[in-house]
Amino acid sequence: MKSSYVKGLLYIFTSCVMADVNIALKKPTKMSSIYDPKLSEGKDYLCCNSTYAVDGEKTVWTGSDFLCAHSDINVNQQSWWAVDLQNVYDISVIDIYGRTDCCPNTLTNFDVEVIMPACTCNRWNSLDEGDVFHCHYQAIASHRIIITCPPNTRGRFVRIKRKDMESLGICEVEVQGDPVYRMTESGLSRTADACGHIGHGYLGPAIGTSEANNRIQCTVMCFTNTACTAAEYDKKTNVCTLKGDCIDGTQSSLFQDNNKDVFFIQ
Template sequence: MSLQQFVKILSVFTLATEACQPRASQFKMNTSLANWVHPDHLLFQSSALSRLGCAMQCSKTPSCVSFTYPGSLHTPGTCRGHSTRHFSVGDAQPTLRVSTYLMKEVEASNMAVHRPASQSSTRNHTATKANDGSFHNYATVNHSRRFQCTHTEAAAGERSWWQVDLEACYAILSVIITARADCCPERLHDFDVDVYDKDPEVYPGASFTRCYHYVGVMPAGVTEELVCDNKPIVGRVVRITDAPGEYLTLCEVQVMAVP
């Protein structure tokens, strides 16, 4: 998924101070009236999808501009995608009566820049270096580029981490990491990218959803986009956790998301 790619997705998210509480937005139509849907407008029907999964299937289906779904954001149910946003009974017998949602075109953007960042420990290079908007990937080459990346301590058997609080709940699509170029690429390997709906530093044991598990060593100096398992994850805190016993150095982290 490139930075310029447009994503068609349901707007069902909201800001929360502690946990992400999904809600239907202004794009949810007449749920109290429960629209009738004409069978001729049906593009697809899938079972065992969450409302978020239903939105993503509609986004990938040509001509799909709305969908009907009876369940909640994460509860599996029967998803039906439609080619119109205007519904009428017409001559045929309607097939269902449920809530209707409209899709909109949105562009994912970096929600991490200049947001509060922290890390498990600090060795000269502070956590904010990874989301300051600078894409220099040299940590300590010369004075003009000095301290452009983060740097934690390392302890045997312990996993170093870095995290950013987006300060609101977003649908997170991918995380883009710029690796250090001047030293030690072998340190950044087999790491996890996780999404929390509240800060695990404040709420120890907070649940998370795995966005991506990186296998192997990330090459020196690269900028690589890690797409969250082909689906958006609703959350506000993104944490990157390295393999045990390693220093963690990140030169820039972008969190591509939509409100």
Template sequence: MKFFFKPQMIYLTMFTTSLFVGCETETFESESSLSQNGNFEIEEAYPDQTGKLHSILLDGEEVMVENFGDNNVSVIGDMLFYTDNSDSTKSVGRTGGRWPNNIVYYEIQSGMPNQARIRNAIGHWEANTALRFVKRTNQSAYVFFQKGGGCSSFVGRTGRKQTINLADGCSTGSTIHEIGHAIGLYHEQSRKDRDRFIKVLFGNIQSGKEHNFQTYVQRGRDGTENTSTLDFGSIMMYSPKSFSNNGQPTITKVDGSSYSTQRNGLSSADITGINKMYPGNTNLAAGKPSFQSSTYNNDTNRFGPSKTVDRNTNNFSHTNKQNNAWWEVDLGFNADIKDVQIWNRADCCQNRLTDFDIKVYDRRGGRQIKSIRINEEARRGKSYDVNARGRVVRIQLRDRNFLHMAEVRVNGTRVR
């Protein structure tokens, strides 16, 4: 069973948790426990089980699937499909099954264990793409996160309630992966041009699991690729020994060599492709020069200002406790800034970012163009309207405190 935490990972999680208890006295976070899923290999809906194999007609094509009791739902690895298939369009692949207006409605099962992984995965998607995840009210098409026996998701928007099933062992990275399915992504190795990049070694694949290695074209779906090459670093890429029956690789590079995979987050090629599927507000702040009034314990490696524009909602910047502590980013050009999104440090201390200003300047140390007072607790991913033209965005506390933020996204358009 591939998806459970290794024992040392459990230890690490407990260790960091115990550090967080003392948060009020400013403890370190050695490294996010969320990035400790590097050993993750593959998501499956029903780990270590093989369902009843049968073929169904999916958009007029005969496709092998597995069935695990619910005749209405067919399973390919960790991807679920409604067998009646009545609501899907011809071209789900990477071109259909989209969520209109970039909004994914969702609900979380009450009592769902470890909801932080869902919040963090959603935060990761929102910090890196134009997609927004909105709690469902009365929408009939939405994602329902629920406890399951494995990790699995439907592919693309189905037009009705669609589950993302998460066993306790499904990490934040796997949750990011399953959301990838829900917004329309197939596995990276199922690209229609994959044979230019990889070899699939069918002789090493467990009997009955071969259908997991079909391209999505072979599954009766069409679509265009949004990137020009297969990305081994994609969060949607299978590991080399997925579904192996003998410990030997089931996938190699086309030259026969191996490769490594990751479940830390969306790769830059993932983001490129998703931006084509869901174009929208551009995050102007990512990777731009950033500054802050001081750095906690002078530890710029851990708490430097750039942690706030690294597109990782777990790392965070951190000032010392001081009057009117500030952080700012220099976009390097004038922009029409629509809104600013702020992710607080996840594990504690949100209330430290309660009474603050979002300021826009024409340059660093220059003229202030706008200042917006936010007198409420900033929550993770919360968006604040700015609607101003400027080049530098500053977040500044109004009182004496620490300032730490996991991510700031400046959404807008560059002025040409």
């Protein structure tokens, strides 16, 4: 399958992220598993969702509700938690808060990784196919870890992954970094990449159509629409179709069509 990076003039963005801004706040998250108190304790209370680690609150308990991300223990599965920063950043600092009431062992023996995803539409399932930058290994239990990543640590995802089969508990993750203005083939810059498949269409759900002079203009339209995952350009009709997330979570949603080019937003 032929791939290409979008060529030509896109946009030059002058805005920047200040060093003390938490770029992980309220961003999409995912976890290997979620502890269920109904099954484990026979109790019903709010608990353990992966989003609690980026909600801006470092509180562990509110009444009977446990407001930290917490995985379950599964045989032969390493627990992990990840956040999608929704852009590519040079990551400088990662601040991780654990439980303060008890159980510091839920935040121990883990790697902290920054990941540049592979060129695929289902980014969560392709984390291990991307470029992984290892920021830190935490051997001992701690209620809080402030990590300074090595220079040139760059990516879109931050993942915290245990090296054993025990549970992982995280109350808050704060990430600091600067957006990367990655180079396009014309030498001009943009804050994100478009990973393209020439001669292919995409069966993802359409969220809008319009005319475009070329695939560059079509891809720019997708860049500026936060709901857009892929830009499909019909070279024969000059129709640009903006599309959302994958239908089935894999690249099987791609199909060969010599009249079309599709670009996924990285």
